[in-house]
Amino acid sequence: MDVHDPVTLAQALIRCPSVTPKEAGALLLIENLLEPLGFEVHRMTFSEPGTPDVENLYARFGQQRPNLCFAGHTDVVPVGKEDDWKLPPFAAKIQDGVLYGRGAVDMKGAIACFIAATARTLSKRGGIRGSVSLLITGDEEGPSINGTAKVLQWLSDRDERLDACIVGEPTCPDELGDMVKIGRRGSITGQLVVHGKQGHAAYPHQADNPIPKLVHILGNLSSTTIDEGSDRFEPTRLQTTIVSVPNTAANVIPAEARATFNVRYNDHWSRPTIETWLRDLCTTAASEAGASIELTFHGTGDVFFTQPGPLVDAMTAAVHGVTGKVPKLSTSGGTSDARFIQAHCPVIEFGLVNRTIHQIDEHCAIDDLQQLTTIYESMIEEYFA
Numbered sequence: 001m002d003v004h005d006p007v008t009l010a011q012a013l014i015r016c017p018s019v020t021p022k023e024a025g026a027l028l029l030i031e032n033l034l035e036p037l038g039f040e041v042h043r044m045t046f047s048e049p050g051t052p053d054v055e056n057l058y059a060r061f062g063q064q065r066p067n068l069c070f071a072g073h074t075d076v077v078p079v080g081k082e083d084d085w086k087l088p089p090f091a092a093k094i095q096d097g098v099l100y101g102r103g104a105v106d107m108k109g110a111i112a113c114f115i116a117a118t119a120r121t122l123s124k125r126g127g128i129r130g131s132v133s134l135l136i137t138g139d140e141e142g143p144s145i146n147g148t149a150k151v152l153q154w155l156s157d158r159d160e161r162l163d164a165c166i167v168g169e170p171t172c173p174d175e176l177g178d179m180v181k182i183g184r185r186g187s188i189t190g191q192l193v194v195h196g197k198q199g200h201a202a203y204p205h206q207a208d209n210p211i212p213k214l215v216h217i218l219g220n221l222s223s224t225t226i227d228e229g230s231d232r233f234e235p236t237r238l239q240t241t242i243v244s245v246p247n248t249a250a251n252v253i254p255a256e257a258r259a260t261f262n263v264r265y266n267d268h269w270s271r272p273t274i275e276t277w278l279r280d281l282c283t284t285a286a287s288e289a290g291a292s293i294e295l296t297f298h299g300t301g302d303v304f305f306t307q308p309g310p311l312v313d314a315m316t317a318a319v320h321g322v323t324g325k326v327p328k329l330s331t332s333g334g335t336s337d338a339r340f341i342q343a344h345c346p347v348i349e350f351g352l353v354n355r356t357i358h359q360i361d362e363h364c365a366i367d368d369l370q371q372l373t374t375i376y377e378s379m380i381e382e383y384f385a
C-alpha cells in the first residue's frame with residue numbers, strides 16, 4: 001500500500017467495519033503504516049465497569065518539542081439500513097470521483113490524509129524540527145469514556161506533552177476550506193423533578209398535581225434570554241428535550257413530573273456559573289408555582305476558545321495557500337474530543353465537508369482527499385517553519 005496516497009489509505013480504513021466499540025483492524029492498519037515511517041507506536045486498551053473495552057493508539061515521530069498532534073477516531077456510527085446504501089457501506093467503492101463508505105468523512109478520510117501528509121513531509125525533508133504524533137481512539141461516537149480522555153491521562157502520567165493539536169473532524173459546511181473550528185460551546189444537561197401528591201382526578205383538593213408546576217418552570221426556562229452572544233460565540237440557548245410523567249391512568253393525578261433540558265453555553269459562562277444561574281432560575285420559578293423540586297446537572301464539556309497564535313495562523317495559511325479560501329474561524333456546532341484536549345494544549349479542528357456525516361451514502365470527493373492532504377502537509381511545514 002502506498003502510504004503517500006490518501007485515497008488508498010482511506011479505502012483500506014473504510015474496509016475495516018469498526019462500528020463503536022469494534023477495532024476491526026483499523027488501528028492495526030494505522031500501526032502497520034506508521035511503524036515503517038519511524039513512528040514509535042503504542043496501543044492501549046482501556047476499561048471501565050459498565051462500558052465496553054476500547055482500543056486506542058498513540059504514535060510519535062521524533063523526540064524533540066514542539067510536539068504537533070493529530071487527533072481523531074477510527075470508530076464509526078452504525079450504517080442504518082444497509083439496503084438503502086447505493087454502494088455497500090464498507091466496500092469503499094469509488095464512483096464518478098467520489099468515495100462512498102461509512103467513515104469516509106467522519107473521519108477515516110482525514111486520518112488517511114494526515115498519514116499521507118506526514119509520509120510526504122518525511123520523504124521530502126527526511127525529518128521534522130520537533131515531533132509529529134497521532135492520537136487515535138475507537139471511542140468517539142460512543143460513550144467517550146475509554147478513549148481520548150484516558151489516552152491524555154496516559155500521556156500525562158508518562159510526562160509526555162502535546163504542544164498543539166489538530167482534530168480532523170469534518171468541519172466544512174459546503175466546500176473544503178470554508179471553516180476551521182477554534183472553539184466550542186459548553187454543554188450542560190439539567191434533570192428536573194417536580195414532586196406532588198397522587199390522588200383522584202375528581203378530588204384535586206386531596207392531591208397536588210406536579211404537572212402545571214413543571215409547565216410553569218419550563219415556560220420560564222424557555223422564555224428567558226440567557227445572553228445575547230459574545231464576540232466569538234452565538235447566544236447561549238436552552239432546549240427542553242424530554243418531558244415525562246410516569247402515569248398510566250387518566251383519572252389519577254400523578255405524584256411526579258420530570259423534564260430534561262440541555263444548554264449550549266458561550267464564553268460569558270463557565271460550568272459553575274451557568275449551573276448556578278440555571279438553578280436560581282428554576283428555584284425562583286418553583287417558588288412562584290409552589291413546587292417542590294429536585295434538580296441535578298451533568299455536563300459533557302466546558303466551553304473553550306483557542307486564542308489566535310501559531311496554530312491558527314499555520315492552518316489558515318495552509319487552507320488559503322491550497323484552496324484560495326480564507327476559512328471562517330468558527331465556534332459553532334456540537335462537542336467533539338477537542339473538549340478533552342483543550343485542557344492540555346491549544347486545539348483546532350479542520351477536516352472534510354460534513355454534509356453527509358452519519359447519513360446513508362456518506363461520501364467524499366477524491367479531489368477533497370487530495371487537497372486535504374496538501375493542506376495538512378503545508379500546515380505541518382508552516383507550523384515547524
Ligand SMILES: [Zn+2]
Nearest residue numbers: 106107140169
Ligand atoms: Zn467524528
